[in-house]
Amino acid sequence: MAAALRALAAIPFMVNWFDEIWQYLEPAWHLVAGPWVQTWDYRAGLRSWLIPELLAGPMALGHALAPDTTLHLLLVRLTLAALSLVIVGAAVALGLRLSRLHGILAGFVAATWFELVYFAPRALSEPIGLALLMGAIWLLLARRKPGPRQFAVAGLLMGLCFVARIQYAPALLTLAIFTAKKDWRGAWLPLVAGGCGALAIDALANLAMGAVPFRWMIEAARVNILEGRAQAYGTLPLIGYFQLIAWYWVVAITPILLLAWIGAKRYPALLWIALVHLAAHSLIGHKEYRFVLASTALLVILAAIGSAELLRRVPRRRLALATAGTLALWGGTSVALAAGHFRPNWTMEAGLADALDRAGRPPRTCGLALYRPRDTVAGSYALFRRAAPIYVIASPADAARHAGAFDVVVSPREHAGELPSAYARERCSNPGSTQAPGCVLRRTGSCTPDPAAQTLQSWLEASGN
Numbered sequence: 001m002a003a004a005l006r007a008l009a010a011i012p013f014m015v016n017w018f019d020e021i022w023q024y025l026e027p028a029w030h031l032v033a034g035p036w037v038q039t040w041d042y043r044a045g046l047r048s049w050l051i052p053e054l055l056a057g058p059m060a061l062g063h064a065l066a067p068d069t070t071l072h073l074l075l076v077r078l079t080l081a082a083l084s085l086v087i088v089g090a091a092v093a094l095g096l097r098l099s100r101l102h103g104i105l106a107g108f109v110a111a112t113w114f115e116l117v118y119f120a121p122r123a124l125s126e127p128i129g130l131a132l133l134m135g136a137i138w139l140l141l142a143r144r145k146p147g148p149r150q151f152a153v154a155g156l157l158m159g160l161c162f163v164a165r166i167q168y169a170p171a172l173l174t175l176a177i178f179t180a181k182k183d184w185r186g187a188w189l190p191l192v193a194g195g196c197g198a199l200a201i202d203a204l205a206n207l208a209m210g211a212v213p214f215r216w217m218i219e220a221a222r223v224n225i226l227e228g229r230a231q232a233y234g235t236l237p238l239i240g241y242f243q244l245i246a247w248y249w250v251v252a253i254t255p256i257l258l259l260a261w262i263g264a265k266r267y268p269a270l271l272w273i274a275l276v277h278l279a280a281h282s283l284i285g286h287k288e289y290r291f292v293l294a295s296t297a298l299l300v301i302l303a304a305i306g307s308a309e310l311l312r313r314v315p316r317r318r319l320a321l322a323t324a325g326t327l328a329l330w331g332g333t334s335v336a337l338a339a340g341h342f343r344p345n346w347t348m349e350a351g352l353a354d355a356l357d358r359a360g361r362p363p364r365t366c367g368l369a370l371y372r373p374r375d376t377v378a379g380s381y382a383l384f385r386r387a388a389p390i391y392v393i394a395s396p397a398d399a400a401r402h403a404g405a406f407d408v409v410v411s412p413r414e415h416a417g418e419l420p421s422a423y424a425r426e427r428c429s430n431p432g433s434t435q436a437p438g439c440v441l442r443r444t445g446s447c448t449p450d451p452a453a454q455t456l457q458s459w460l461e462a463s464g465n
Contacts, residue, residue: 002088002111006081010121013073013357013383015349017124017290021380024123025059025076027052029382032060032072036381037390037456040465045212046219050163050205055079055123063385070357073382077121083131084120090134091301093142095308098266101323102308109304109330114338115248116300118345119293125165126293132161133168133175133294140179141269148190151180155194162195163202166217171277171294178269235285241278244289245296248342252333260299262306274298304330351429351438352410356383358427358440359408366447367406369393370437370456372415378437379410379456389449392459405450409441416441 015021022039030036031052041047058079062072088110095106110116119127136154140146146154158172180187203213224230236243246253264271278295281287307326314322338346356379359368369391370379379390391406393399396418399409403420411419413428422443429438454462 001108002085003081005112005117006084006120007078009117010074010077010081012347012350013070013077013353014347015353016122016345017288020123021382023047023125024051024055025073025382026380028055028059028076028123029072031056032063033381033385033387035387037379037460039460041223043461044219044223046216046223048163048202048206048216049209049211050202051123051125051128053205053208059382067385068361068363070383070385072385076123080123080128081121084116084127086131086138087116087134087297090138090142091304093138094267094270094301095305097142097144098305099308099312101311101319102266102305104323105308105311105326105330106301106304108327109307109334110297110301112331112334113297113300114334114342115293116297118338118342119290124290126290129161129165129168130294130297132157132164133171134297136161136172136175137270137273140175141267146179146187148186151187152190152194154179155191156197157194158191159195159198160201163198166220167281167291168277168294170280171273174273174276175269178272230284230286233286236287238282240287241282241289241292241295244287245292248289248340249337250340252337256299256303259303259306259310262309263302263304264306266305266309267302270298270302274302352378353383354429355410355427355438355440356380357385359410359442360384360386362442365408367391367408367449369399369402369406369409371399371409371411371419373437388447390456391450391453392456393453398453402450402453403443404448405453407443407445407447410437411439411441412437413439 022037023041026036026039027042027047027049055076058075059072062069062075065071088107091110092103092107095102095104119130136157139150139154139157143150158175161168162172176188176191180191199214206213206216249256260271274295277298278292281291281295307330311319311322311326359365360383365386365388367388367390368379368384368386371393372395373379373392379392381387381390384390389405391402393402393409399419403422409419409423416425416428416439419441420443423441424443426440426442428440
């Protein structure tokens with residue numbers, strides 16, 4: 001059931017957070033096919049190449065099998081969806097350590113909870129890091145007495161989680177303290193050794209790209225903390241994450257938190273990990289809901305375990321019916337919340353993704369123009385799939401002056417009529433929340449590269465994006 005839901009979530013491609021493209025899919029496409037859009041964070045050297053290198057495998061396979069389709073993106077998303085099943089497996093294992101009933105409840109909720117399904121196929125550091133964190137939790141908390149081998153493997157997973165998203169460090173340290181305790185030789189030593197192994201893997205991945213190992217960590221801290229670059233993307237108050245969780249969980253937040261408190265009596269370490277992760281991110285001004293995915297996931301899993309704790313008080317003759325009702329209630333809550341305030345996320349900027357895909361479908365496409373893209377970075381070679389130049393055109397005069405350089409245009413609907421009459425409209429998608437362009441217009445004929453036309457890369461560099 002978990003695999004089926006995640007596969008369904010992986011099929012439609014939408015652009016909820018542009019980081020999914022610019023930080024991971026676009027550099028992975030660069031490794032597979034060559035041309036790419038290089039945003040400021042890669043130019044500044046504050047991104048590790050490890051995740052793009054890993055995603056390049058399924059992307060290369062999809063591109064080799066069907067180069068004129070988006071199979072390369074689908075295989076990446078299915079791979080990430082498969083990785084997310086670790087979260088479900090860990091939840092089941094944590095429950096089964098207590099009883100079969102706990103395993104059923106925890107597994108069902110982890111398999112069907114709308115946020116875990118939604119984020120599963122996303123090429124983002126948060127769900128990738130969560131899967132690695134839950135793998136370590138599986139090894140260290142779902143076993144009654146993990147040995148040095150389990151600590152070593154868990155250390156490797158925790159190190160990879162840190163590399164995927166260094167902001168997980170407080171949560172990882174909390175897990176280590178609760179599980180290793182004072183066992184320096186049998187726990188801390190293999191844990192640290194495994195973590196060093198993960199750092200070595202990251203160092204080799206960056207050396208392969210000609211980057212200085214670990215420089216990206218230093219630059220990320222310098223640019224985002226000392227220079228405050230992240231603050232430019234918006235800030236929220238200290239209680240911002242509680243407000244976001246309450247917005248998406250609505251009235252369900254109270255019973256979930258109460259049930260999580262009950263479940264935490266069985267696994268106090270999970271509650272502490274969730275709270276430490278939430279507190280650490282709350283101290284940072286720039287807040288996005290996905291940043292605390294680990295906290296919301298652990299709270300929901302704890303709430304599922306708390307549900308099982310309450311069901312144990314039900315008389316045995318009524319237990320089957322009560323369990324079925326509880327599962328139905330959890331499933332119904334997930335569906336209701338997915339269709340509530342969270343609903344726009346399921347189709348966020350699907351029109352932009354479709355427009356770029358459609359623009360690159362003809363094999364002979366020779367040039368793409370992004371017409372009036374506003375402040376949204378709307379072009380992507382991973383979606384366009386052609387080695388042709390991508391230009392940014394800002395006005396009708398520029399469109400007429402440089403029309404020979406491109407044969408396809410992606411434009412906002414309201415400005416599509418400003419383009420030269422040679423460009424016929426193929427399709428227009430409804431604008432999304434960021435108003436990214438979604439109309440595709442095309443002309444017949446070839447292209448002549450125009451050095452006077454502004455490319456997307458030069459436009460990004462000029463605007464500091």
